[in-house]
Amino acid sequence: MKATPWYKKKKVYLPIAFLLGVIGFVPSLVSLFGASIDDELNANYYQDPHQDITRKKNKP
Numbered sequence: 001m002k003a004t005p006w007y008k009k010k011k012v013y014l015p016i017a018f019l020l021g022v023i024g025f026v027p028s029l030v031s032l033f034g035a036s037i038d039d040e041l042n043a044n045y046y047q048d049p050h051q052d053i054t055r056k057k058n059k060p
Contacts, residue, residue: 039054 033053035054038057040057042051042053042055045051045053
């Protein structure tokens with residue numbers, strides 16, 4: 001019986017495929033909310049109904 005090569009084993013590909021899927025899915029999900037790289041979560045979101053979920057970062 002031949003040993004199967006490492007690249008034909010499903011135990012190798014499934015975690016890699018899952019990780020690449022998460023890396024691809026999260027940025028697309030964030031872009032649906034309209035957030036950019038310069039935004040951060042707003043701590044006052046739950047205190048006022050008119051607050052946005054994200055706000056621009058304060059630059060020093």
